[in-house]
Amino acid sequence: xxxxxNSKIRKYFIFYLIFFVFFSSFMFFLARxxxxxxxxxxxALISSHPELEAEILSAWEKLDSPLPLRESSSDGMDKTxxxxxxxxxxxxxxxxxxxxxxxxxxxxxxxxxxxxLLIAALWYQSRREEEALQNSLQDLYxxxxxxxxxxxxxxxxxxxxxxxxxxxxxxxxxxxxELGIYFESLRQALKKEESHTKSLIxxxxxxxxxxxxxxxMCHELASAxxxxxxxxxxxxxxxxxxxxxxxxxxKELVNLSRLETNMIQLxxxxxxxxxxxxxxxxxxxxxxxxxxxxxxxxxxxDLTITHDAKWTGEAFVNILDNSIKYSPGHTAVTVRVxxxxxxxxxxxxxxxxxxxxxxxxxxxxxxYRGALAKNMSEEGAGIGLYLARMILERQxxxxxxxxxxxxxxxxxxxxxxxxxxxxxxxxxRS
Amino acid sequence: MKTDSSKILVLEDLVKYYGxxxxxxxxxxxxxxxxxxxxxxxxxxxxGSGKSTLLHLIGGLDRPDEGKVWIEGxxxxxxxxxxxxxxxxxxxxxxxQDFNLIPSLNVWENIVxxxxxxxxKPKKQDIKEVISRIGLTDKEETMPNALSGGQKxxxxxxxxxxxxxxxxxxxxxxxxxxxxTELEVMSLMKxxxxxxxxxxxxxxxxxxxxxxADRVIEVADGKVVNC
Numbered sequence: 001x002x003x004x005x006n007s008k009i010r011k012y013f014i015f016y017l018i019f020f021v022f023f024s025s026f027m028f029f030l031a032r033x034x035x036x037x038x039x040x041x042x043x044a045l046i047s048s049h050p051e052l053e054a055e056i057l058s059a060w061e062k063l064d065s066p067l068p069l070r071e072s073s074s075d076g077m078d079k080t081x082x083x084x085x086x087x088x089x090x091x092x093x094x095x096x097x098x099x100x101x102x103x104x105x106x107x108x109x110x111x112x113x114x115x116x117l118l119i120a121a122l123w124y125q126s127r128r129e130e131e132a133l134q135n136s137l138q139d140l141y142x143x144x145x146x147x148x149x150x151x152x153x154x155x156x157x158x159x160x161x162x163x164x165x166x167x168x169x170x171x172x173x174x175x176x177x178e179l180g181i182y183f184e185s186l187r188q189a190l191k192k193e194e195s196h197t198k199s200l201i202x203x204x205x206x207x208x209x210x211x212x213x214x215x216x217m218c219h220e221l222a223s224a225x226x227x228x229x230x231x232x233x234x235x236x237x238x239x240x241x242x243x244x245x246x247x248x249x250x251k252e253l254v255n256l257s258r259l260e261t262n263m264i265q266l267x268x269x270x271x272x273x274x275x276x277x278x279x280x281x282x283x284x285x286x287x288x289x290x291x292x293x294x295x296x297x298x299x300x301x302d303l304t305i306t307h308d309a310k311w312t313g314e315a316f317v318n319i320l321d322n323s324i325k326y327s328p329g330h331t332a333v334t335v336r337v338x339x340x341x342x343x344x345x346x347x348x349x350x351x352x353x354x355x356x357x358x359x360x361x362x363x364x365x366x367x368y369r370g371a372l373a374k375n376m377s378e379e380g381a382g383i384g385l386y387l388a389r390m391i392l393e394r395q396x397x398x399x400x401x402x403x404x405x406x407x408x409x410x411x412x413x414x415x416x417x418x419x420x421x422x423x424x425x426x427x428x429r430s
Numbered sequence: 431m432k433t434d435s436s437k438i439l440v441l442e443d444l445v446k447y448y449g450x451x452x453x454x455x456x457x458x459x460x461x462x463x464x465x466x467x468x469x470x471x472x473x474x475x476x477x478g479s480g481k482s483t484l485l486h487l488i489g490g491l492d493r494p495d496e497g498k499v500w501i502e503g504x505x506x507x508x509x510x511x512x513x514x515x516x517x518x519x520x521x522x523x524x525x526x527q528d529f530n531l532i533p534s535l536n537v538w539e540n541i542v543x544x545x546x547x548x549x550x551k552p553k554k555q556d557i558k559e560v561i562s563r564i565g566l567t568d569k570e571e572t573m574p575n576a577l578s579g580g581q582k583x584x585x586x587x588x589x590x591x592x593x594x595x596x597x598x599x600x601x602x603x604x605x606x607x608x609x610x611t612e613l614e615v616m617s618l619m620k621x622x623x624x625x626x627x628x629x630x631x632x633x634x635x636x637x638x639x640x641x642x643a644d645r646v647i648e649v650a651d652g653k654v655v656n657c
Contacts, residue, residue, distance in 0.1 A: 342617075343617050398613070401641065
């Protein structure tokens, strides 16, 4: 830094020296030019006044001598001086070379002073600039230190700081702020994922506890007490039912945890929506038939959209399963598909028990079951809609439910015609 | 106060009253709130509950009587008016119910307008990407009066997205649209916000829209009653 400053000063000095040499030679040539003008004037004077030739010439010779004229004390010179004065007065020209030489010296002096002052000012200015730069760099360094120590969001506000109120520094600080925020959000995301996984494990083990407890109870009762054959069979059937429930729950939980922990990447490809929907309908068909619920699909034409057929089908199964589960027998479930501009709208209507108003925003929460659903004898873990929403939203879709005017609920699902791959978040792009 | 920057938006004891004496309206009455980055938050409440005033305060369109609004760790009302306007243009995207498109500019021009205001050079590719995302590729040259309501709102969404703001504020964006277009616009907004990693705060009274949000905040009489 010190060397750099010295070289800068040297640069200034050389610049000044060159400037000074040029300036003085300019002044010198100016003086020469002035003298030659004097000579011409003198000649003109002599030619128009030949009678004064001798006087003028002697005056000129004296003038040309390096000695100052006016200050000399000899009579002859005084005389010449007088003549000079007279001539000057008469013709209004003043061209005492030494007089102008004096001015020249003065010019030199002033130039020297001004130059020195200028250099000092420049040097001072450059020092100040360098100090400011040094400070800014120091701040930058401290900020990077902070980053290394894990403080990403303590970046001072440089907007109103005159020291760095230049576009570039502002830009640098703004970028640093954004970088810090990005780091912080990454850290938060990591933290969140960690706590999310923890709560997932807690939730899952909690969900498994209940059916396992009832299975255990069943088993203990069956083996502990002497039972009749009928009773034994009843317990065995009960155990089988509990095992089946547990199996279904486990399957759901496996899906859930795999999706949640990003173990499954949705593979969106162009595929027929009709196939996906009919696949889902056929999966719940038996359940619907058992309750005498008819499923109608209204789809004017087949649509090819970008989606993951398997998992989207899973989402539809979950919604349909809910509709069937919470509908009384002898009703209808309708699936209606409409093409919108950017999206496809899939409406799933039922004539079931409906959802309470205060539950609408909660039904997509993991393991949440609405008050009306809990009152039903139907089993449910509160996973279906949560899973459906996750699958649909990952593909750029949405799901929302609405109470139908008559009875029941309508689920409205949208899926984009062409789902675009997620764009990396803003901060990593800028 | 040191703010946590993962909270993109922090409201600290905001107060905004209108009128005085008998006719005093407590539009926003000591409201504190924190909103996380990258989330879609819906603000619900009856008309006159102070939702819009709250949104205006968040967006720096109006100054509060008391309290502070922090966006990305910055106390926005500590800024002078011109700085605030600049901050708003760079950091906040607005989407209104009545679209607020400039009628004399075509779709493309309307979308790049906020970039032009800040002398930012629009990156053609980025804008094309946003426009194709909202399905207006063939409407770039169209004037707003030749667009349907849904198309107008999609243009407004694109306009809010191109500046890549930290936060997008929407005031009943689908209020003037029919229910199918509403769903379309909503799903677009939601997926755009997810894809572009942005934070959306939306006022709505539609319960279907509220369901799509990651978080629902209920406002009544200028206060947050449920969140």
